[in-house]
Amino acid sequence: MTDEQHSETDLNDQMRERRLSLDEIIQQGFNPYPHKFDSTHTINEIIARLSSKTGEELQTARPHIKAAGRIHAINKMGKAAFIRFTDGRELLQIYLRSNEVDEKTWNLFKLLDLGDFIGVEGFLFRTKTGELSIHAESLTFLSKALTPPPDKYYGLHDIEIRYRQRYADLIANRSVREVFEKRSAIIRHIRSYFDARGYVEVETPMLTPLATGAAARPFKTHHNALDIDLYARIAPELYLKRLIAGGFEKVYEINRNFRNEGLSIRHNPEFTMLEWYEAYSDYEDLIRLTENLISELVEKICGATVIEYGERKIDFTRPWKRLTMREAVIHFWNKWDYLPPNIHPWETGLREMKQMLDDIYTITHDPGRCAICDAARKRQSESLAEQETPLERQRPTVDDLATREGLVEWINKLPDNLKSQISNLKSLDYGHLLGELFEQVAEPHLNDPVFITEFPVELSPLSKQSETDPRFVDRFELFIAGMEIANAFCEINDPADQRRRFEDQMKLRERGDDEAMVIDEDYLRALSYGMPPTAGEGIGIDRLVMILTNQKSIRDVILFPHMRPEKGDSGQGTGDRE
């Protein structure tokens, strides 16, 4: 144990005190780490079932209680005391009098520290201020906290410690636990939704010889006995469709995908994906299912159809909007100068920014000394004026955006800051250019749920082409709060078509696109046995949980988000390493 590795001088005064008090507890004959405690109720149950009782009712009934929990606060008043303890969800008070418990219990009480676990036996009553409390008859020692808990009032704010030591975060910040309880409820609801409709939950390999089924760089590992390289899967897609070829008509999987990419507020290298596939359906069926499923979740988890997300509101009122990718570009053309505060959450809106700059200007303005401030202020004023009296600029039409030449022409009309985001303009094909344009012009504005349809074929190597226009595929993505939440399409089931699409991807790979998809011969063999018409969809669970629990960062909905290893630790956490 690491405890023995610390000399006494390494410990701060509080940790030394706690070790001394543990020794004293042992001295007094208590088992310092007993195996179990039989409760009559959890603290949560006591509050749920008995908090409606009045003081008089409790005085008559004197409900007998045995309950266990962690000590949150101690108020000692000479020969009496209040202890607040918790089951991690709710706090409950214990009232203890030296003349009403045996000497052993009173001596134990004097050795307790915040964070220790105790069991209490007694009866329920209300104090004179009306607070539900357990009048203790005896205390049982259950476990020692050798490290003091974070501040009981201010909690634990240090973001690094919160993520690295999630246990301390959970002790200190009750709202964190609520987020993860909601996450659990969301996943439970999703499972029961699909189970009730006859989908079979399956598990497909997470270590795979090929990393394919999505556009991403994989993690690579090695299997010693077989002496082969394996990849952590970037998507379960091709395995799930093998199952449809094998005769399952409806399957779903909820599990982790791994992508070897940077970390951000919206990206964790491992993330949870729901994917499902259904035979004889098309993407219109999936639009209906998606709207239905997420509406149910919003209602169940948030209890409303308009919810708050940061400083914005998201309106889930049905039916949700639908725009083709080109329509979205046209719709948000000219809007790039101004994103209202409810579009950019947690960021200062333009108007506030101007006010701030005006204030700074008033306070510090010294002509000729504050050039940067002047310039910034001027720009903000101009943007604001433009937003208030929008110039009716020309917009592209659907036909303008139908050819590569048209796209290049309109991309060249973008403001420099957006245009510069689109690199290698010359080498990109029609589909990739349209994707870039959509991303720059429309995506940040997609706040309320909206289905984006009519994806170009070049961006969709697994999607069936549209029956009416082969430049596009029968695919949609659902956007909420500017984030891509779902991706769905009619699956290619013609093995010849799929082979051509894979080959196009391999050409991109040869030209240096290391995220282009890898050809999967076994998947093509599966298709050759015949796969019924099929539609499939993936939903990013972490991002959905972010929206439903109003969390800014994906790290706030993942219990142990990835961090750089701590100094002096090789980062394995478990201590088990090669």
Added chain:
RNA sequence: GGGCCGUUAGCUCAGUCGGUAGAGCAUCUGGCUUUUAACCAGAGGGUCGCUGGUUCGAGUCCAGCACGGCUCACCA
């Protein structure tokens, strides 16, 4: 990897112009038999992230490094 910001007691945070390191909670001692972030009186607790530099003197100014956050790039 680039840019911006941050790192002070166990926790949450102050720290003015460069001049002996501060508060609340927590801890310790004493008091208090219905408290509510209990209260009252007293005490202990710091390598100011690390390494250099400037200076008579650095928590404060400068440089480098480490770690973190946000952001950009990549992506869902």
